[in-house]
Amino acid sequence: MLTGWGRTSPTAATLCAVHDEADVVDAVGAATPERGILARGLGRSYGDSAQDAGGIVLDMTTMSGFTRDGSTLRAQAGASLDDVLRAIVPEGYFVPVTPGTRFVTVGGATAADIHGKNHHVEGSFGAHVRRMRVVTGTGEVVECAPGSDAFAATVGGMGLTGVITEAQVDLLPIATSRMRVDTERHADLDALMAAMTQGDHQYRYSVAWVDSLSPAGRGVLTRGDHASLADLPAGTDDPLAYDPRPRLGAPPWMPSGALNRASTRAFNEAWFRRAPRERRGEITSIPAFFHPLDGVRHWNRVYGPRGFLQYQFVVPDDASALVGLALQRLREAGAPSFLTVLKRFGPGHDAPLSFPMQGWTLAADIPARIPALRDVLDALDGEVIAAGGRHYLAKDSRMSAQTLSAGYPQLARWRAMRDALDPRGVFASDQARRLGLTLGSAP
Template identity: 50%
Template sequence: MAVETRVPDEDCEAISGWGRTAPTLARVHRPRGYAEAVEAVLAPGRRGLVARGLGRACGDAAQNAGGTVLDMTGFDRLLAVDTAAGLVVCEAGVTLHRLMEALLPFGWFLPVVPGTRYMTVGGAIGADVHGGNHSVAGSFGRHVTALELLTADGRIRAVSPGTPLFDATTGGLGLTGVVLSATLRLLPVETSLMRVDTERVPDLDALLTRLADGGRRHSYSAARIDLLARGAATGRAVLTRGDHVPYDALPRRHRARREPLAFRPGRLPVPPPYVPGGPLGRTSVGLLNELWYRGAPRAATGRLRSLPAFFHPLDGVPHRNRIHGPEGFVRYRFVVPYGQEDALRRIVRRIADRRLPCFPAVLRRLGAGGPGPLSFPLPGWSLALGLPTGLPGLGRFLDALDEEVAGAGGRIDLAEDSRVRPEALAAMYPRLDEFRTLRAALDPRSVLVSDLARRLGL
């Protein structure tokens, strides 16, 4: 879809998603408090506005070509912490990294951890993000106990779980209002370590069996899958499962006994050789996959790893969104329901036969979905992969995968999307009209709008 071009104002800035696929120009407003945010919403300009955090949505969900983007990163205060009850009240621009730093010393951790900790609380709510423990903990919105939401009429509303507005906001991609603050229910932990089991899995069928079994014994599980492997090795993977370590389970002389709740995120001192060099192609991705698979233990249990090393190993890689080259990358994340394993097998085989350089590719098991009409998770198998934008015929190929996913009763993740066709959306999100009706009543002038919303008619 062609992006509308217009003569930029002097105060316009280039805005793109994390995938860098479709940069646009917008006026960026950085409110310093509630009054300035209300003022911006009441005078949005002809092209409306959308709130934005750290810009980790891979597609165009936080872009607004020719309009206004409300940069919420200045809303970064922790307003209250109840260390007895495990509740925190924070502004929407607070990052998950900041919450971990502040709360872990008190023995509290985030109940849902997505693939990066460099995401704002508002962004996590708008995307209703999920993690490796979705089958037991659900997505992020399930652990939000209250919201302050600035709606298109300039009102600041206290929104509670179980209401239509709350449900539509979790996973609503910023289109119901601007999240100003949130109250989160936290997870108690005794140490900052994870007990981790790792194993190589030879093929997709074995992987599905192990993931299903491990979901009953471990809190977190995810598989890094090699989508270039074919034949008997199709779907081979490195499966990682983990649980929080209780203090009494620490080895007697382990240094964590002195500082059991220390948060040590770490960072790579220099980029690895492949970052940010030329685009990752089939050969380089194949080599990385082989090194990852062969470098993993055949089976190892009970290894101790820090929270950042377990949850966010790639957060230490500088400029990792550039590894697919100057044209950017497409993040393709989908879920198909349990009982549709044949559809998942067909999709994996099609990707492998096409020899697409997918990096990284992660398979997870999801549990019950959230109440939001646009919330992505549903009970089933979720596969997420990154692909260089410039691959020949990529659009047609992904359109065909969309049909396979929708035909199986699945859906793609709108928070990561940059290219799905509008006509495919209704089959994937059967409550789409419910969302549109609520949004039309709440925002009849379409004050809150994004490039994604225009592209898909949300």
């Protein structure tokens, strides 16, 4: 039984380990359109993106080799950013984009066209991919580069155009493995958003945590960049030392109500108070800055057996009021969220299913067990769409087909590109079935 990170909607598929590209070619060639085939990485998408009920799911994590040549990473699709970072940080390189967890694969990062704290400056993961190899629906291996239809449809294509087997990615040279971070506490949402609008361009990385239970929308803004050698205290042994270690593990079983308004309120209060009113130039580590939750193994279990979802949307700059409205609606619905994150995006990628666009993105983790949530989120979907925004497929576990097509005006173009790559219609996922993503596809 497979689920996404949110542990909702489990379905069964035949899991099949692949060790090289030839295995992938064989598996895709043998696949039939009835239930289809899909590649899966580390299962960090929140909803049903990496599930294919009744079909074949390729476990790509057994194809995890990679090499670095100068500032170019050549990685098999199943290589995790965790493994990559362990190898390249001590050599003075960093991945071009990292999400809030390093436990994602290169293939998944490309297929979901993930973004990170540097989106406003450096764009999404797909913008740093130079070439990739894709096994298409006919079992052919296609090597593609930016500019081609195969590339554009596969970046953000959620694995429905083919199986990515290998990618070449530009890396970022770094002088140290430390981060130089500025932290500011803001008492309300307006002040927080104003600070981001005014100052984000001065930082490579920027993200804000918002207290979802505070009516004012108070938050903590953390921004920074890789520290230079001069930033480190004198006598630092190894400026490129990198040692990410998980510290805690959530218990395998948690009661459904453990994460409630009271515990979330206590957490949010502590998190807000812990942050300094203003602190400049703090030196911290890569894991502490980028991947704080990776310090707790299986943190997704704290939401109990019913699981959780993450509601993430983006709206253009002129619809920034949607951020406050969404926070208000979720608060009124009694949805406790300890992880609510606000970020400004830069311009989007030209891939038709890529999520980011210039504007504001809000992401809130919410327990799935709250019944009022359905209607509240459906109504919010409508507001986001009316404002010209859209929702992130890698987080989605519940939106409607109408919400999808309204948010992605290039969907028809993507479907045409997809059909050309998969004329037999063998690539499928639970999410694609739920949203009619590949609808109109042959046969």
